[in-house]
Amino acid sequence: MGISVGDLLSMDFFKDFHVIAGHKGLNREIQGVSFLEVPEGHRWSIGKELIFTSGYIFAEFEGYLDKFCENFIPSHAALVIKRGSYLDKIPEKLIEIYDRNSIPLITMPYSPSWMTVVNQVNVGVLNHAIQSLRIDISQGPGCYNQNYKEQAIQKILKTLETEMEFPAFLYDVTMDKRYYSSDNFKKASEKYGIRESDYWSPQLPHTSHALCDCIHMKRYRLLKGEAANEPRISWVTIPIESAGVVQAYFCVMESRKFLDFYDEYSMRIAYLMLQGIFDQQVVARDASNIGFENLIHLAMESTPADARQLIYQADQLGLSVEQPYLCILFRHDQDELDIRSHRTSMLEAFKRCRMNRIGRVAFLSSTEGVILLNAVRLSPINKEEIRGLILEFQKLLRGTFPDVSWFFSFTGDSGDLHDLRPHIEKCRKVLNIGRLTDSRKTLFDYDALGILTWINIPEDELGPLLKKLQKLIDSEKNQELLYTLKTYLENNLNYSLTAEKLFVNVNTVRRRIEKVNELIPVHWDDYVERTKLGLLLQYLQPGPDSIIHLKERRNGS
Incomplete structure (x- = not known):
């Protein structure tokens, strides 16, 4: 994603740059800057450059003008010549060939340094990229919503492909959701047999090198092996992290050629905007967790007289009291550890597990907490799947608190917030009886305890x-x-x-x-x-x- 010659010249800095030929080519795209000061310079053009020259090459090398015109490369964006440097007058032959090829020939003032000019070109490209990708991400945590996030991501990806002509893809780890700039990304993946996870952890033969260490921006290039005559597919991936946890993977496919200098600029800008969206999501989740916890305590203690307050508080969090949940209780056995004082560590562990996509966690006391899983998204309820989710979270907790034993229980029944108290009490009973009858286990299922849970043995x-x-x-x-x-x-x-x-x-x-x-x-x-x-x-x-x-x-x- 570069900038057109016309858009660049519309910047105030370039007001004294004059187009003397090739006016029809002002829409040509600039994808880089280069200089022409030696006879071999024109050979090193790869296309879409804005070429600068003092005119020395035309004034001091006899016959070079004819050679330049004979070997004219029509792929560059424009040629800019300093006025008052080596050429008193721009050669007519040069004007004629740029007019004929509809490529802008521009003169510039004598005074600006090359560095100043190049910096201004870069500023123009960056401003253009930011303007094209601009998404308002200034919403506060209280008004954050999933629809906004999805629309913003989709707009960024589509704009990126339109501007760069490279398809883009984002995998949202937290929601297990995929976003594509177009079907072109999927088609290229299918053609080359690339699995989704290969884009950030390739298992196919490949080469890789870092493009930017600070944001872990890396290019992967697939080795074709037997199809040696085909181009080697490549892609650039940047992980999007918040608080040390990967939230998403952002990828751009290079199916025909590599990203150029300004494309990489644009991808970095898109990354920063996506990072802002996911940072906002994390802040919103953390802020709403306290509200969710208060809601759970209200549901646990509420009476029919509190029904209106329960509905109001749930509505403030974008929840419905009628939403069915599956309840999972967890507890640790160390009195000196207050999980509420380690809220951040607990929530980070929860964010890294799959339950985070379909559930929320709240702390009931210093040693006990509850996880509510969206029963609709679990439908039909599969107990082995639930056990797998719990064991994953349990493993993460052991990694965070290595000297603490964590115990879990669930019933397999679902209910809404009105039924929360009896569901939690039932889970407590399962956990208490389970630990008494089998001290080695750390995960207890209501049905697995059998008849012991049906009667009330103190x-x-x-x-x-x-x-x-x-x-x-x-x-x-x-x-x-x-x-x-x-x-x-x-x-x-x-x-x-x-x-x-x-x-x-x-x-x-x-x-x-x-x-x-x-x-x-x-x-x-x-x-x-x-x-x-x-x-x-x-x-x-x-x-x-x-x-x-x-x-x-x-x-x-």
């Missing part, structure tokens, strides 16, 4: 029940006794039925139950105790084909 009773089974749990050789006890309780203390189920002699069952009586005290006449014990064994699931290593699970080894 935690102060569940602990002693587990402790009673400790002698059987601690010894792997006693797993057989544990399974026999489970089967015996399931068959109403009937030795014969138990033996039949276990495919053993009835006397074997008697000996095993006697051994159980020696190791743990069981009040066989207490129906309530037998029921609780049977329920607990249903969860522990000891069996002949998959005897679980309860000792390992209890000790965390």
Whole structure:
């Protein structure tokens, strides 16, 4: 993306630059600056340059004018000659050939230095690029919206391709969304077999080199290998980061040629504008997180009388109280760590995981928080997918807080903000029971806990029940006794039925139950105790084909 000769000359600095030939070519594009002061200079033109000369080459080298006209290169943008330097009069032959080719021939004042002139050309190009790409990104965090962001990105990409003639692409990591300046980018990708991730982490044979280290602007060039006669495709990629987290990847395809000097200028300007959009998005999210957290606390404590306030507060955040959410509870086990005091670190970890695209996080206390996932975007709800999302966030938290254990629970049910309190209480119950029954696990699912979640066994009773089974749990050789006890309780203390189920002699069952009586005290006449014990064994699931290593699970080894 350069600037036309006419637009450049319209700048105040160039008011004393006079076009003496080639007026029809004022729309020619300038894509660089070069100088003609030696006889070989015209050979080094690559096209679209604004060529400057003092006229020395024409005045002092006999016959050069004829040679220049014979080997005239019509691809440059214009020729600018200093007045009053070496040429008292511009040769008619030079005027004639520039008029014939509709290429501007311009004279300039004697006084400006080359550096001053070149700087002004660069200023003109930059101003033109900024004006073309200009997007108002001055909205405050409170009025930021996704539609504005998408429209701004699309406009920048389309303008960039129109001006540069190179297709552009942006991948929004935070929303897993793709933007294209046109279908040309997709077509080139398909033609050369380039996957999306190759644009920032290429797996195909390639070369690469940095164009700008400070913004990690890099050119990748694909090696064609067998198709040696075809041009090697290349692209330029810049990651867009906020607070050290990659928000997006911005790419420009070089399917026919490399970006030139001014194209790189334009890409940098587009990058800065895109960076501003994503920075604004991050600021808006951080600012709205406090508001979202207040909304969650209001929903947790609200009564029917607070319904209007709940609707109003949700509306201020652009949310609906009727929006269905899936609730995930998380908690850590260190009293000295207050997650609210580490809000920034917690939010950065959340931003780096996929849940950030479909959910929001709030802190309920110093040790506990909740994640609400958009149930509509999860539809249909896939529990394995949810587990994968949780494990990803859990891993990021361990990386941020390496000495802290994090525990998660979810139910798989969805509900709106009116149902939030019972959903969180249900998750708490799952987490509490899960940690009591299996201290090695860190992720608990309501359905996986089975019947234990259906009845209300107080935690102060569940602990002693587990402790009673400790002698059987601690010894792997006693797993057989544990399974026999489970089967015996399931068959109403009937030795014969138990033996039949276990495919053993009835006397074997008697000996095993006697051994159980020696190791743990069981009040066989207490129906309530037998029921609780049977329920607990249903969860522990000891069996002949998959005897679980309860000792390992209890000790965390």
